[in-house]
Amino acid sequence: MVRLILIGPPGVGKGTQSELLESRHGIKPISTGVIFRAEIDAQTDLGRLAKRYIDHGRLVPNGVTIEMIAKRLRLPEIRKSGFALDGFPRNIDQAEALDEILIENDLAIDRAISLEADTEVVVQRLTGRMGCTKCGAIYHRTNKPPQRDDLCDNCNSVLLVRSDDQPEAIRERLRIFEENTAPIIGYYERKSILKRIDATRDAEEVFAEILEGLTL
Numbered sequence: 457m458v459r460l461i462l463i464g465p466p467g468v469g470k471g472t473q474s475e476l477l478e479s480r481h482g483i484k485p486i487s488t489g490v491i492f493r494a495e496i497d498a499q500t501d502l503g504r505l506a507k508r509y510i511d512h513g514r515l516v517p518n519g520v521t522i523e524m525i526a527k528r529l530r531l532p533e534i535r536k537s538g539f540a541l542d543g544f545p546r547n548i549d550q551a552e553a554l555d556e557i558l559i560e561n562d563l564a565i566d567r568a569i570s571l572e573a574d575t576e577v578v579v580q581r582l583t584g585r586m587g588c589t590k591c592g593a594i595y596h597r598t599n600k601p602p603q604r605d606d607l608c609d610n611c612n613s614v615l616l617v618r619s620d621d622q623p624e625a626i627r628e629r630l631r632i633f634e635e636n637t638a639p640i641i642g643y644y645e646r647k648s649i650l651k652r653i654d655a656t657r658d659a660e661e662v663f664a665e666i667l668e669g670l671t672l
């Protein structure tokens with residue numbers, strides 16, 4: 457059983473690697489984006505709270521996000537399958553909160569993976585990206601086109617280019633990553649669980665390197 461954190465700027469391929477980890481080794485992805493949607497759809501208290509922020513174009517506060525993650529990490533099936541955190545932690549406060557959740561649940565992270573790529577590469581990858589409005593699956597016009605135009609292969613729902621995948625928004629998201637999230641790379645380096653991977657290569661090569669040395 458493997459427990460991972462995937463760190464990297466938007467567009468670096470975290471989602472693709474999460475999907476491979478799940479489909480080939482049953483390692484469950486824990487993605488804040490997917491969790492927000494699930495909690496909102498289920499109309500839980502946390503979901504209703506998160507929706508108020510998202511509807512106003514604001515970031516969901518740390519406390520709400522952390523509680524949602526804690527809820528997932530307590531699930532017996534997640535403990536059994538292992539997991540790959542994607543999109544969390546996104547700042548040092550969340551990284552510290554995660555450490556507490558892990559201790560409370562007697563869990564430890566095997567490895568924090570830093571997927572690294574030049575800005576131009578990620579900008580190019582993000583341009584043309586489309587997301588499923590229902591299940592959250594991600595496609596790309598050239599790299600990973602859906603079988604039918606603008607429809608999700610999984611659930612047949614409509615695909616949309618998210619407003620935050622527009623070019624100006626992409627630059628802003630990269631700036632926020634550098635400012636808030638990049639510091640957690642050093643945080644895990646100091647804990648000696650960091651592995652840096654060149655994510656500009658083929659997804660299969662990146663995947664092989666993520667798994668290298670891990671006991672599955």
Ligand SMILES: [Zn+2]
Nearest residue numbers: 588591608611
């Ligand atoms: Zn879908």
